[in-house]
Amino acid sequence: MIVLKNVTKRYDSLTAVDDVSFTVKAGECFALLGPNGAGKTTIVKMLLDFTRPTTGSLSLGGIPSTHAECRTSIGYLAENHHIPSCLSGWNYLMRCAELLDLGRSDAMDQCRRIVELIGMQGREQTKVGAYSKGMIQRFGLGAAIMGDPKLLILDEPTSGLDPIGIREIRQLLESFKGKGMTIFLNSHLLSEVEKICDTAAIINRGKLLVKDAIADIVKDGETLEDVFVRVVRG
Amino acid sequence: MKTSKTVSHIAKIVKYTIVDEVRHKSFVVMFVISAICVFIIRGCYGGNYMVNGQYLDSGTVIRALSKVTFYMIGVGVMVIAALLSMQLFRRDRNEGMLSSVLSKPIARWQYVAGKAIGLWLLSGLFMFILHGIVCLITSISLKLFMPEYLVASLLCSVNLLFVVIAVLLLSLLMPDIVAFLSVLGIGIVGFVADGIAAASHSQIAQAMMPQSDPLLQPELTWWKVVYHVWPKLSGVQQMASSLIESESFHGFSTIYPLINVLLYCLILGALLFKRFRNEDIV
Numbered sequence: 001m002i003v004l005k006n007v008t009k010r011y012d013s014l015t016a017v018d019d020v021s022f023t024v025k026a027g028e029c030f031a032l033l034g035p036n037g038a039g040k041t042t043i044v045k046m047l048l049d050f051t052r053p054t055t056g057s058l059s060l061g062g063i064p065s066t067h068a069e070c071r072t073s074i075g076y077l078a079e080n081h082h083i084p085s086c087l088s089g090w091n092y093l094m095r096c097a098e099l100l101d102l103g104r105s106d107a108m109d110q111c112r113r114i115v116e117l118i119g120m121q122g123r124e125q126t127k128v129g130a131y132s133k134g135m136i137q138r139f140g141l142g143a144a145i146m147g148d149p150k151l152l153i154l155d156e157p158t159s160g161l162d163p164i165g166i167r168e169i170r171q172l173l174e175s176f177k178g179k180g181m182t183i184f185l186n187s188h189l190l191s192e193v194e195k196i197c198d199t200a201a202i203i204n205r206g207k208l209l210v211k212d213a214i215a216d217i218v219k220d221g222e223t224l225e226d227v228f229v230r231v232v233r234g
Numbered sequence: 235m236k237t238s239k240t241v242s243h244i245a246k247i248v249k250y251t252i253v254d255e256v257r258h259k260s261f262v263v264m265f266v267i268s269a270i271c272v273f274i275i276r277g278c279y280g281g282n283y284m285v286n287g288q289y290l291d292s293g294t295v296i297r298a299l300s301k302v303t304f305y306m307i308g309v310g311v312m313v314i315a316a317l318l319s320m321q322l323f324r325r326d327r328n329e330g331m332l333s334s335v336l337s338k339p340i341a342r343w344q345y346v347a348g349k350a351i352g353l354w355l356l357s358g359l360f361m362f363i364l365h366g367i368v369c370l371i372t373s374i375s376l377k378l379f380m381p382e383y384l385v386a387s388l389l390c391s392v393n394l395l396f397v398v399i400a401v402l403l404l405s406l407l408m409p410d411i412v413a414f415l416s417v418l419g420i421g422i423v424g425f426v427a428d429g430i431a432a433a434s435h436s437q438i439a440q441a442m443m444p445q446s447d448p449l450l451q452p453e454l455t456w457w458k459v460v461y462h463v464w465p466k467l468s469g470v471q472q473m474a475s476s477l478i479e480s481e482s483f484h485g486f487s488t489i490y491p492l493i494n495v496l497l498y499c500l501i502l503g504a505l506l507f508k509r510f511r512n513e514d515i516v
Contacts, residue, residue, distance in 0.1 A: 045514075045515070048333075048336070048337050048515075049336075050333065050336065050514065050515035050516075051514045051515065052512070068339045068340060068341040068344075069339055070339075071337060071338060071339045072339045074337065076333070076337035078330065078333050081330060082328065082329050082330030083329070083330055083334075084254065084329040084330070084331050085329065086254060086257040086258065092334075095250065095334075096334060096338070098246055099243075099246060099334075099335060099338040099340060100338060100339075101239070101242065140330075143334065
């Protein structure tokens with residue numbers, strides 16, 4: 001589903017991503033882990049063609065990431081998601097549905113279903129300016145799952161959510177995983193990652209340090225957090 | 235199939251651009267103030283004006299005033315279009331709409347085309363309504379419908395396309411306010427240069443200038459080249475106003491400003507697409 005081949009991204013003298021290669025199989029729930037500034041968000045941006053790699057290539061479903069068609073069945077949730085303040089949550093979801101070329105009735109059905117799924121019934125017509133950060137994040141996730149994408153790219157999806165919200169998002173992700181959706185998760189919440197994901201990669205200073213099944217990375221008596229600290233500290 | 239999808243994507247971006255701009259209070263306030271100003275000018279139509287000791291007839295006054303108003307609206311809406319354009323990309327970026335749109339199967343050029351066309355249509359409609367109000371007032375005062383006025387308004391919208399594309403391009407290269415001021419500067423220099431050129435061709439100026447040998451070829455200087463290559467926004471306005479007065483065209487020199495501005499739109503548009511293609515989406 002996702003293939004990165006010798007991807008390097010340089011910003012002047014800074015190397016944000018250094019010769020990274022890995023693959024994520026269809027139906028896999030994958031977590032990209034690393035400390036702040038490790039290059040996780042840069043990789044996500046390159047996957048979505050928000051920024052181009054200096055060298056190397058990325059492809060999604062066999063299509064190069066530079067082609068707009070590869071984003072036909074991708075859902076994306078940005079870290080600290082924003083929604084135009086002049087829109088309501090419903091308007092925003094409808095707009096995202098229209099951009100996916102869904103028909104009006106189909107779009108409305110999907111929006112109703114998603115509003116229910118993200119637990120925002122009764123609040124969807126309120127202007128975004130009155131939403132909390134967590135509510136905006138929920139609508140962002142709702143927009144990401146619009147059109148039942150095959151691949152979900154989530155950059156810190158639980159950012160700004162309270163513990164109950166985090167739990168609800170985890171349950172949602174588990175249900176998506178159960179439907180065979182490929183999930184690319186970029187998160188700091190290692191305990192949540194350990195519960196949801198099958199495979200994980202750890203990067204630090206742009207270099208890929210580990211990429212394996214979580215069951216193989218985490219030894220007996222260890223947690224993913226222990227592994228993360230051990231690997232990052234070298 | 236692919237073409238219809240492309241058109242559909244651009245049409246959606248156009249729609250969102252127009253809807254988002256109209257939703258902003260500042261746009262509504264600007265529109266209401268402009269419409270009120272145009273209505274206030276109506277009061278000047280009924281005044282008595284004296285030139286060289288002779289009263290002007292009301293028809294001449296109305297025609298002259300409507301032409302002045304036509305110019306003022308054209309220039310005013312160009313400034314408004316520049317103001318609306320300068321924050322277009324930044325606002326979409328800050329409000330998350332840019333990443334929302336580009337994470338969908340929308341190509342970058344489709345997004346840019348939709349934004350530019352949307353703003354051009356909106357500012358064009360803004361100008362057309364204001365010109366329409368003046369046309370209505372003039373038609374009622376003269377008891378004569380002047381459809382040329384509306385055709386002239388449509389022709390003037392080419393200037394708006396130039397302003398929108400130029401500000402959008404420059405806003406990717408420099409701070410928004412500098413982009414706005416730069417395009418404003420280009421417009422002012424063009425208008426002043428055309429004013430000086432028109433004054434230098436007047437009978438008084440010709441009489442004051444020393445007579446040159448008619449057999450000599452006119453000298454080609456660098457500033458003459460710059461003058462002719464400079465965006466002819468004022469020229470397009472003049473061309474449009476000549477439609478109102480049903481003046482006859484005088485060959486290439488009459489349509490040159492239109493060709494000049496359209497060429498600029500094409501060149502700047504290509505540069506805008508190229509620049510945005512390499513832009514990092516934050």
